Amino acid sequence: xxxxxxxxxxxxxxxxxxxxxxxxxKGAPAIVENLRALFRYARDHRIPIISSxxxxxxxxxxxxxxxxxxxxxxxxxxxxxxxxxEDHVVVENKKEGPELxxxxxxxxxxxxxxxxxxxxxxxxIDEVLKHYPKDVALFGVAxxxxxxxxxxxxxxRGFRVRLVTDAIAAVDEQQGRxxxxxxxxxxxELVTTRxxxxx
Ligand SMILES: [Zn+2]
Numbered sequence: 001x002x003x004x005x006x007x008x009x010x011x012x013x014x015x016x017x018x019x020x021x022x023x024x025x026k027g028a029p030a031i032v033e034n035l036r037a038l039f040r041y042a043r044d045h046r047i048p049i050i051s052s053x054x055x056x057x058x059x060x061x062x063x064x065x066x067x068x069x070x071x072x073x074x075x076x077x078x079x080x081x082x083x084x085x086e087d088h089v090v091v092e093n094k095k096e097g098p099e100l101x102x103x104x105x106x107x108x109x110x111x112x113x114x115x116x117x118x119x120x121x122x123x124x125i126d127e128v129l130k131h132y133p134k135d136v137a138l139f140g141v142a143x144x145x146x147x148x149x150x151x152x153x154x155x156x157r158g159f160r161v162r163l164v165t166d167a168i169a170a171v172d173e174q175q176g177r178x179x180x181x182x183x184x185x186x187x188x189e190l191v192t193t194r195x196x197x198x199x
Contacts, residue, residue, distance in 0.1 A: 004133055004135055005047060005133055005135040005136065005137060006047060006048045006049065006050060006132045006133060006135070006136055006137075007038060007039075007042050007047055007048070007049045007050070007136070007137050007139070008049070008050050008051075008052075008136045008137065008138045008139070008140075008150065008154075009035070009038075009039075009049055009050070009051040009052075009083055009139060009140050010051075010052050010119075010138070010139065010140025010141060010146050010147045010150055010168075011052055011053065011054050011070075011140055011141055011142075011146050012035060012051070012079055012080050012083040012140050012141065013053060013054060013070055013076065013077055013078060013079055013080070014075060014076045014077070014078050014079075014080065015054075015069040015070050015076035015077065016028060016054075016069075016070075016141045016142065017029070017032070017080055017141065018080075021069070021076055022067050022068060022069045022076055023066060023067055023069040023070075025141045025142045025169045025170070025171055026169070026171070027169035027170065027173075028141055028169045030169065031139075031141075031166065031167050031168065031169050032080065032082060034139075034164070034166055034167040034193040035080070035082055035083055035139070035140075035167055036082045037193055037197055038137075038139060038164070038167060038193060038196065038197065039082055039083060039085065041196070041197040042085075042108070043085065043108065046108075048107070048108065048109075048110070048132060049085065049108060049109040049110070050109075050110050050112060050128070050129075050132070051079070051083065051088075051109055051110070051111045051112065051140075052111075052112050052113075052114055052119040052140075052146065052150065053070075053077070053079065053090075053111050053112065053113050053114070054069065054070035054077070054114060054115075054146070055070060055072045055077060055092075055093065055113040055114065055115060056068075056069065056070050056071050056072065056077075056115055057071070057072065057115070058071060060115060062115065062116065062117075072113075079111075084109070085108040085109035086108075087107060087108055087109070088107065088108065088109035088110070088111055089103055089104055089107045089109070089110055089111065090111045090113060091103075091104070091110060091111065091112045091113065091122065091124050091128060092113050093113045093114055093115055093121070093122045093123070094123070095123045095124065096124050096127075100124060100127055100128070101127075101131065104128060104131065105131070110128060112124070112125060112128065117145050117146050117149050118146075118149040118150075118153060119146070119149065119150055119153065120149070120150075120153040126157075129157070134157075134158060134159045134160060135159065135160040135162075136154055136159050136160065136161050136162065137162045137164055137191070137196045138150060138151055138154070138161055138162065138163050138164065138168075138188075139163075139164040139167035139168055139193075140167070140168060141168065141169050142168075142169060142170055142171045142176075143168045143169060143170035143171075143175075143176040143179050143180065144170050144171065144172065144175040144176050144178070144179040145171065147163075147168050147179075148179045148182065148183060151163060151183045151186065151188050152182075152183065152186055155183075155186045155187050155188065160189075161183075161187070161188040161189070162188070162189045162190075162191045162196065163180070163183055163184075163188045163189065163190055163191065164191055164192065164193055164196055165180065165190050165191065165192060166192050166193050167193050
């Protein structure tokens with residue numbers, strides 16, 4: 001790949017993004033226009049997008065801590081139309097073989113499924129990441145849960161992480177602010193959608 005960076009879009013799915021969703025993140029509708037701008041920019045500049053997708057089974061253990069959400073195949077599990085590229089590919093949360101490289105090669109969007117807050121629980125994630133620059137612009141929901149886990153996991157792996165602060169939303173404002181500070185202390189840079197899309 002020739003471009004210097006990738007975009008990383010966290011869990012922009014109906015159950016989190018839409019008021020009718022079962023785990024609605026209050027600030028989510030306010031970031032949709034920025035998500036649209038980021039996806040458009042990625043498409044126009046051929047920047048690969050990695051997207052995580054919460055993908056639960058019925059009676060998932062996580063539903064003891066959170067309301068039922070993002071059950072695989074349900075409407076709530078779908079991405080917003082603006083965060084779904086036409087030629088995307090899905091990497092399930094089970095170990096893939098050597099065909100993985102071919103499967104993701106040249107795709108504008110690789111959707112990595114997960115059943116936990118931390119996307120790095122998907123056994124394919126490090127294999128996927130081998131094929132991209134170690135420079136990520138990160139956005140999505142929710143700031144203090146899955147965005148935080150992604151940012152810290154990427155930093156631990158030595159990635160440059162630019163957190164797009166006007167394209168993330170928190171469940172709890174205060175916890176969101178605390179998490180942004182924690183991500184900053186872990187070496188993440190804070191940027192805006194305009195900064196990322198005006199290079
Ligand atoms: Zn979940």
